[in-house]
Amino acid sequence: MTWFFGILAAVIALAWWLHERRMRRHWRHLREMLDALAAGREPGNFVFLDGGHFSALTHPLGKLAEEQARLRGQFDREEFNLRTILASMEEGVMVVDGQHALRLVNPSFSRIFEPKDDPLGQTVLQLLREPEIEEMISAALKTGEAQTRDISANGGRPARHLGVHAVPIRDQAGGPGVVTIFRDISRLKQLEDVRREFVANVSHELRTPLSIFHGYLENLRDDPGMARADQAEVFAILGRHSLRLNALLEDLLTLARLESRQDQLRTEAIEPGAFLSAVAGDWKNPIAKKKLTLKLDVAPGLPALFADPLRLSQVLNNLLENAVKYTEAGGQIRLRAALVGGQFELRVEDSGLGIPPSDLVHIFERFYRADKARTREQGGTGLGLSIVKHIVQTHGGTVQAESEYGKGTTIIVRLPGPAGRS
Numbered sequence: 001m002t003w004f005f006g007i008l009a010a011v012i013a014l015a016w017w018l019h020e021r022r023m024r025r026h027w028r029h030l031r032e033m034l035d036a037l038a039a040g041r042e043p044g045n046f047v048f049l050d051g052g053h054f055s056a057l058t059h060p061l062g063k064l065a066e067e068q069a070r071l072r073g074q075f076d077r078e079e080f081n082l083r084t085i086l087a088s089m090e091e092g093v094m095v096v097d098g099q100h101a102l103r104l105v106n107p108s109f110s111r112i113f114e115p116k117d118d119p120l121g122q123t124v125l126q127l128l129r130e131p132e133i134e135e136m137i138s139a140a141l142k143t144g145e146a147q148t149r150d151i152s153a154n155g156g157r158p159a160r161h162l163g164v165h166a167v168p169i170r171d172q173a174g175g176p177g178v179v180t181i182f183r184d185i186s187r188l189k190q191l192e193d194v195r196r197e198f199v200a201n202v203s204h205e206l207r208t209p210l211s212i213f214h215g216y217l218e219n220l221r222d223d224p225g226m227a228r229a230d231q232a233e234v235f236a237i238l239g240r241h242s243l244r245l246n247a248l249l250e251d252l253l254t255l256a257r258l259e260s261r262q263d264q265l266r267t268e269a270i271e272p273g274a275f276l277s278a279v280a281g282d283w284k285n286p287i288a289k290k291k292l293t294l295k296l297d298v299a300p301g302l303p304a305l306f307a308d309p310l311r312l313s314q315v316l317n318n319l320l321e322n323a324v325k326y327t328e329a330g331g332q333i334r335l336r337a338a339l340v341g342g343q344f345e346l347r348v349e350d351s352g353l354g355i356p357p358s359d360l361v362h363i364f365e366r367f368y369r370a371d372k373a374r375t376r377e378q379g380g381t382g383l384g385l386s387i388v389k390h391i392v393q394t395h396g397g398t399v400q401a402e403s404e405y406g407k408g409t410t411i412i413v414r415l416p417g418p419a420g421r422s
Contacts, residue, residue, distance in 0.1 A: 092182035098175055100124045100137055112162070112182055113153075128153075133164060133180070140166040140178045150185065161189040202252070202367075209241040251383035254314075255366070258390040265311065265394060269304035272337045272344070279316045280335055283324065291329040299338040303418050311391045318384040319348040319411050326409070327352035339417055343397075346413040355403040363401055364389045388413075 086093055092109035096102055100123045110119070119127050125134045136147040147166040163183040171177050216234050220226065226234075280296050287294050305312075316335070323333045327350045336347040355363060367382040388411075392399045397415040 090183075092184075094124075094180045094182070095169075095177060096124060096137060096180070097171070097177045098141060100134070102127065103177070109182065112160070112184055136164060136166045137178050137180065140168045141176055144168050160184060160186045162186075206245070206248070209245050212241050213238060248383075251387060254387055255383055255390065258387065258394065265308040267306050267308050270307055270309055270312070272302045272305050273298045275305075275309065275312075276316070276335055276337055276346075279313055279320070282317070283320050286324055287333070290324060290327075292324065292327055293332050295332065295334045297334060297336040302337060302339060302344075305344050305415065307395055307415060311394070315388050315391050315413060316346070316348070318388050319413075322384065322411075323348055323350035323352065323409075326350065340414075342417045344415040344417050346415070347410055349408065349410045351408040354405040354407050354409055355401065356405050360401055360403055364399070 086104075086106035089106060089108055092112045093104070093106040094102060094109050095104035102119050102122055102124070105119050113119075113128060115127055124137055125131070128134075130151070130153055132149065132151045133153075136149060139145075140147045145168070147164075149164050151162050151164055153160050153162050161184070163185045164180060165183075166178050166180045169177045169179055216238055220231070220234060276296060276298055280294055283294060320333070320335070327333060331351040333351075334347070334349040336345075336349065338345050364385045366386045389399055392413055392415070395415055397413060399411065399413050401409060401411050403409040
């Protein structure tokens, strides 16, 4: 019997060893599957080869992997959508937590503020150095209400105007935070300043002649028996200022049409020599009356210039008018045309008063006058060179001024040459 119990013990030991080996293998397989799921990977399979109690886990683990894959796909799609939306936004977006530390920014935020270091993890005040933005974040967190404000941000660069909107939020754990949206309104602010300045300038330009009209009409009404000579003088003054008002309104309408692109260019081939000769001929009498000389210098063999002849003549007439106006008797005006660097270059040169260096950079601005008193006295509206600039730019060209104060001025117009049409 001893041998029987020995064999039985051996069989039991073998069975126990095989069972332990199988259990270790199942536990190892289960651990590998769980590790793979925890790491976001899909396990090779969920089957326990030799069955047993572990085989009951095959279906639940498979469903768990399917659900994880579904959630991971949903998360990836939502993350992609969020990043796409944030990347395509023109506005800057910043998300901060309850300690004012940045948790998320989009590319437009980096473009607006140009942070030197990684912004994530830094506080608003550390990164932006803008107390007003810090105040808005604090107010949004404290009150739980959205904050909106227009601010001027410097950041070591030229000041920019930003429209800022801060909205309090709660994160997934229920913690406080703020989503802040920055909109660069510098261009709108600039346009608003231009509009305000334009209205002020127009009002100022209209006020003087209208005041003169009102004053002299009061004189005529209060003194019906005014002498004929005095009446003639009054009517002459009124006529002169009515012409000035009409010129101002015409220039304003022209400028408005140019800026709104209401007038389409009617381009055609222009022979430069003949065209400039015709324009110069129109100024023969005013130039002779002021005892000036006008010289025409057109380079030989110039190709056709494609432009709107009406608008181009308006450019040259404005420039010649200024040249005649600001050149003393005995002076000289030169009208040149040449092909330089593949572009048509038209120059109007005069030996007149010249423009001070401080004024030279502003002369193409609306209503800007280098010599304000003299310009008004001579009937100028302050819009001529602004009109010239718009017409030239509409043709795809550029205009610039060169001047030496007391010695004369040159206005250079560059228009696309033959190569620019190919």
